[in-house]
Amino acid sequence: MTKQGLLEIERISADQTVDIRHVVLWPEKAKPDVVLPEDADGTHFGASINGALVAVISLFETPEGIRFRKFATLPEWQDKGVGTQLLTHAIQWSRKKGERRIWCDARVSALPFYARHGFAAQGGVFEKSGVAYTVMSREL
Template sequence: MPAHGKVLATKAVLRHTFLMPSHVSLTINQISAAQTLALRQAVLWPEHPIEASKVEGDETALHFGGFLGGDLICVASLFQDGGQDGGGVRLRKFATDPAHQGKGFGSDMLVYLVAQAREAGASDFWFDARETALGFYERHGFTTKGERFFKKGLPYWRMSLALG
């Protein structure tokens, strides 16, 4: 299998702990798609049924959870999804509990996910970002591509980061 396929070819348990300046640690573990749904819905689509938080390919994607103590406070999913050379990794359904936003936990998760994709040989890391989150992603080196578009009435931009 090509190196870029390793991102989604493994189902090994991955774990990483980030120490926050306040000595609070975020532990990142691989989790199931089902474990992501409640937080996805609560943060991203609270006015829609939980089924709206499911996406095609969830069964083959890698899903990650950020835990503070025993509480799941952040989720994200990585999908093997194209790019110019077929080595792209797509981030989808990235959500952090609003009570924990602005504390660096989402940044820790994003840095971890980009590192995982890079280690696996992915050439491109991309996603569709809500317009309200552009500044967050730009601080991490992502740039917009194309024109603004809408999903369920909300403005989005395609963003990406070359990993090669």
């Protein structure tokens, strides 16, 4: 429960992630550009409040552990704990699978958030489409 209503986290389809990915992460790109070729092989979770999707995250198995991508909360729902609950769910799901590590290409703007969740930077800063990133990872 949040102050705003009932928060539910459930598995969703890749298609259901697209609108939030687009509006939060890449509003200046065309919507099809936020679809990943590997989406069909991913596991996607969404957080809904009173039945409306407000945050998404997509998980992919890699040799280095679970990689999450396209993690986004609608602006009007940010800073209310929704992302923390969704990331915690992703971590628990990864642990249950027996995974040892979870990682992402983190936007530098989100580094404090990941540091607060036990992630540490691996290597330096790089750029994709004009956005600065660092690989962040943590043991599970």
